[in-house]
Amino acid sequence: MTAxxxxxKLLDYNxxxxxxxxxxxxxxxxxxxxIESLLDAFGLSKKYVNPLVQIKYSIIGEKEKLSxxxxxNKLTNIExxxxxxxxxxxxxxxxxxxxxxxxxxIKELYEHPPxxxxxxxxxxxxxxxxxxxxxxxxxKVAYPWGGMLEGFSVGLIYSQYLQSELKNLIKExxxxxxxxxxxxxxxxxxxxxxxxxxxxFDYPDVDLDNIDLDWRIDNY
Numbered sequence: 001m002t003a004x005x006x007x008x009k010l011l012d013y014n015x016x017x018x019x020x021x022x023x024x025x026x027x028x029x030x031x032x033x034x035i036e037s038l039l040d041a042f043g044l045s046k047k048y049v050n051p052l053v054q055i056k057y058s059i060i061g062e063k064e065k066l067s068x069x070x071x072x073n074k075l076t077n078i079e080x081x082x083x084x085x086x087x088x089x090x091x092x093x094x095x096x097x098x099x100x101x102x103x104x105x106i107k108e109l110y111e112h113p114p115x116x117x118x119x120x121x122x123x124x125x126x127x128x129x130x131x132x133x134x135x136x137x138x139x140k141v142a143y144p145w146g147g148m149l150e151g152f153s154v155g156l157i158y159s160q161y162l163q164s165e166l167k168n169l170i171k172e173x174x175x176x177x178x179x180x181x182x183x184x185x186x187x188x189x190x191x192x193x194x195x196x197x198x199x200x201f202d203y204p205d206v207d208l209d210n211i212d213l214d215w216r217i218d219n220y
Contacts, residue, residue, distance in 0.1 A: 001197060003186035004178060006038040010078070011139040027215050030204055036077055037203040041192050043086075044185065045077040050089040082132065084125040087184075094187045095124045098180065102127070128184045135177055142170040 013035060017028035039045040049072060056065035068088075072080065080086065087095075099122040106113055144167070182189060197203035 001038065001194060002182065002189060002191050003038070003042050003044075004182040004189075006035065006042060006044075007135075007178065007181055007185065009035050009038065010081070011136060013078075014136055015139055015143060025215060025219075027208070027212050030206060030208065030211060032078070033202075033204050037197060037201040039077050039081060041197055041201045041203075042186050042190075044081050046072055046075070046080050047077075048086070048089055053088050055088065081185075084128045084132075087125045087128065092121060092124075095122070095184070097187065098122070098124065098127075098183050124184060128181070131177060131181055131184075135174075135181060138170060138174060138177075142167045142174070 009031060013028070013031045017023070017025075017031050022028050036045070040047060053068065055068045055071075057068070057071045059066050072085065075083070075085070102122050103118065106118070144164075194203070194205060198205050
């Protein structure tokens with residue numbers, strides 16, 4: 001598995017299983033355990049925080065800025081990832097490939113980009129947050145329609161057909177965004193064998209489809 005698999009699991013979890021009414025149900029718990037295992041495996045959890053990194057956080061409603069230790073203490077491992085905090089704990093040079101790619105593209109798009117801005121380090125954190133938020137919204141739009149039709153409605157079936165056509169187009173054109181997010185999560189884009197994930201990082205290798213089916217039967 002790769003950090004790209006982690007991305008897809010995170011999108012799925014946030015869309016369907018992070019809601020308060022299901023967060024303690026088995027499908028949600030298992031998915032969260034899988035994500036936590038992958039965060040650990042790819043060095044993206046709070047376990048890998050660099051204690052030498054010192055940042056002050058301005059919190060709305062608070063007079064004093066919060067230290068990084070106190071800020072991170074308030075975050076789960078998933079929140080630590082989603083807010084891009086892991087990038088503070090990683091040497092900036094690890095993002096060199098993506099930085100160079102971004103600069104090259106901007107030079108292609110703009111004939112005279114502002115020189116002072118082009119000399120600054122590429123803000124990978126801003127890029128990550130913006131792309132991840134956008135990708136989560138797209139996930140909602142492109143998620144497969146799985147409802148059951150009551151009876152046979154030509155109008156409704158045709159509507160679902162038109163929607164599925166658009167969803168397929170989105171899926172066919174989202175690869176570059178996914179690969180960019182993957183590169184941010186793991187610049188080395190390494191692959192970890194499922195057995196290593198199970199033995200070393202306690203990854204629950206289970207059939208989510210069966211777990212989801214049992215949950216639906218019990219709840220509907």
